[in-house]
Amino acid sequence: MLGQASSNGLSTGPMLYRSPWRHITRPKLDRVLASIEFKARSASLLQAGLVANTQRAYEALSNLDRTTMVLKPLVEPCESLPSDHVTSYWDRRPEPTQPHSLRASPDPSSLRQFPPSLRAIRCINFEPPFFTLEIQVVYETDEFLTDLMVNIGALLRSSCVLSSARRVRHGPFTTRDSLLLKQCVIPQSLYERFVRLRSEPPEMEFDNEDEYRRHILSELVVDGETNLFSNLVKCTLCDRLREIVQSNVK
Numbered sequence: 001m002l003g004q005a006s007s008n009g010l011s012t013g014p015m016l017y018r019s020p021w022r023h024i025t026r027p028k029l030d031r032v033l034a035s036i037e038f039k040a041r042s043a044s045l046l047q048a049g050l051v052a053n054t055q056r057a058y059e060a061l062s063n064l065d066r067t068t069m070v071l072k073p074l075v076e077p078c079e080s081l082p083s084d085h086v087t088s089y090w091d092r093r094p095e096p097t098q099p100h101s102l103r104a105s106p107d108p109s110s111l112r113q114f115p116p117s118l119r120a121i122r123c124i125n126f127e128p129p130f131f132t133l134e135i136q137v138v139y140e141t142d143e144f145l146t147d148l149m150v151n152i153g154a155l156l157r158s159s160c161v162l163s164s165a166r167r168v169r170h171g172p173f174t175t176r177d178s179l180l181l182k183q184c185v186i187p188q189s190l191y192e193r194f195v196r197l198r199s200e201p202p203e204m205e206f207d208n209e210d211e212y213r214r215h216i217l218s219e220l221v222v223d224g225e226t227n228l229f230s231n232l233v234k235c236t237l238c239d240r241l242r243e244i245v246q247s248n249v250k
Contacts (some may be wrong), residue, residue, distance in 0.1 A: 001129055001130055001160065001161050001162075001163045002024060002128060002130075002131070002153065002156070002160050003018055003019055003021035003129045003149075003157055003158060003159060003160075003161070004017075004018055004019075004060050004130040004160075004161050005017050005018075005019065005070065005101070005153070005157060005159035005160075005161065008146070009146035009147065009149065009150050009161055009162055010146065010161055010162050010163075011161045011162065013161070017159070018159075019153075019158045019159040020158060021128060021129050021158045021159075023155075023157070023158075024128060024156050026123070026126045028156060029123055029126065029131065029152075029156065030122075030123060031121060032152060032155045032156055033121050033122060033152075035120060035132070035155075036118070036148075036151075036152070036155075037118065037120060039122050040118035040119075041118075044118075045118075047059055047115060050059060050066070050115045071108050091210050110231070112137045114138075115139065116137055116139050116140045116141060116144040117137065117138050117139060118135065118136075118137050118148075119136035119137060119138065120134075120136040121134070121135045122137070123131060130163070135148075142165075145162060145165055146162050149161060159219070172234065173231070173234070177231055177234070179228060179231065180229070183227050183228065184227075184228045185202070185227065185228060186227065186228065186229050187227055190220060190227070190229055193219070193220055194216070194220055197216055197219055197220070198216070202215070217233045218233075219221040220233065221233050221234075223240075244250035
């Protein structure tokens with residue numbers, strides 16, 4: 001929402017001031033979004049330790065992970081490093097008299113995480129002072145989205161606050177796969193199909209138990225039926241496909 005500024009960057013927060021917004025047009029907003037996307041892509045190269053227009057950057061971009069399509073930093077995060085490399089000597093070697101249960105373990109929230117990475121941004125609806133953006137981002141946080149809207153308002157010589165945010169896709173899942181509370185159950189028809197498939201002998205031979213289980217899961221899921229079990233099966237099949245793609249790449 002254009003023309004307002006709040007203390008926390010949200011439309012529900014205490015308002016600080018108002019600013020003019022009638023000079024903002026759709027072409028101006030598109031130019032600002034294009035510049036933000038260009039700077040975000042350049043920053044992703046720098047975060048990965050790469051320099052633009054170099055052979056190393058070209059090889060890294062041409063060999064992206066097919067499953068995630070994310071350019072990860074070359075520097076490994078702290079949680080993937082050995083504990084001897086990220087802890088001090090006195091924490092690594094506690095006193096012999098100190099019980100093992102009292103030894104401090106690192107707080108997961110204090111470990112370094114991947115920074116938010118903006119992949120694409122575009123405006124899909126412009127009705128000033130309101131507008132809707134479609135953003136492709138990984139490792140996002142609430143603060144990142146709020147700061148992004150505030151920066152867009154500043155680049156437009158105005159102010160902007162975040163009215164609402166809605167996740168429309170998470171990996172292979174879209175809003176069609178979202179469940180209501182009444183759908184977070186296993187239907188009776190699915191349980192009956194499972195009992196029938198387990199009691200009947202398989203029509204084909206399988207090399208191992210994993211292939212037989214995947215066959216059972218594929219037979220249980222019905223197209224157009226959305227429930228807790230179908231979403232879990234979809235996660236399992238996606239993980240299996242990701243492993244196959246990674247093995248083929250290697």
